[in-house]
Amino acid sequence: MNSSHFRAAGRRFGGAAAAVSAAALLLALGACSKQQDNATVGQQIDSAVAKTEQAAEKAKDEAQSSMAAAGSAVKDAAQDAKATTQETVDKMSATIDDATITAAVTAGLAKDPDLSAIKINVDTQGGRVSLTGPAPSAEARERASVIAKSIKGVQAVDNQLTIKAG
Numbered sequence: 001m002n003s004s005h006f007r008a009a010g011r012r013f014g015g016a017a018a019a020v021s022a023a024a025l026l027l028a029l030g031a032c033s034k035q036q037d038n039a040t041v042g043q044q045i046d047s048a049v050a051k052t053e054q055a056a057e058k059a060k061d062e063a064q065s066s067m068a069a070a071g072s073a074v075k076d077a078a079q080d081a082k083a084t085t086q087e088t089v090d091k092m093s094a095t096i097d098d099a100t101i102t103a104a105v106t107a108g109l110a111k112d113p114d115l116s117a118i119k120i121n122v123d124t125q126g127g128r129v130s131l132t133g134p135a136p137s138a139e140a141r142e143r144a145s146v147i148a149k150s151i152k153g154v155q156a157v158d159n160q161l162t163i164k165a166g
Helices: 003-013 018-035 041-111 138-149
Strands: 121-125 128-135 156-163
Touching: 041 121, 041 128, 041 138, 128 138, 138 156
Parallel strands: 128 156
Antiparallel strands: 121 128
8 A cells, every 4th residue: 555545535534534534444445355356456445435435424414314303302392391381381370360369259258248247168260260158148149249250350150159047
């Protein structure tokens, strides 16, 4: 082998990679010499260089494919995380809204002279208010519904208040 072949390989692969390329070339030549006993050293080098270039191109294609798949996976994971975060925020917001509605309805009932003296249970889920417990009269029971419906965010009122027999 003469050094001009290695210099040619070095120019082909770049300065820093020349040593690595030369080592790979020697290994490839060892394998080629068994298959190509009748080929000249130059032909063996050219064959090894061609095989090395093919292997490098294949590795490049595989790396690009892997990078594209990794990029897609990262993008999908980010979208999933964003959706999960938004879902959590929405649930927390609904819970806070329901708690705010329950507090406002309870405060409104406490301001009514007939309803403030009795224990009315107020439960809110998804803006739907349920009222349970006793009411002193049919009129007070109806006022409880009106008070609950007047609170911002209330979607519906399920008035299950029972009129105390008196």
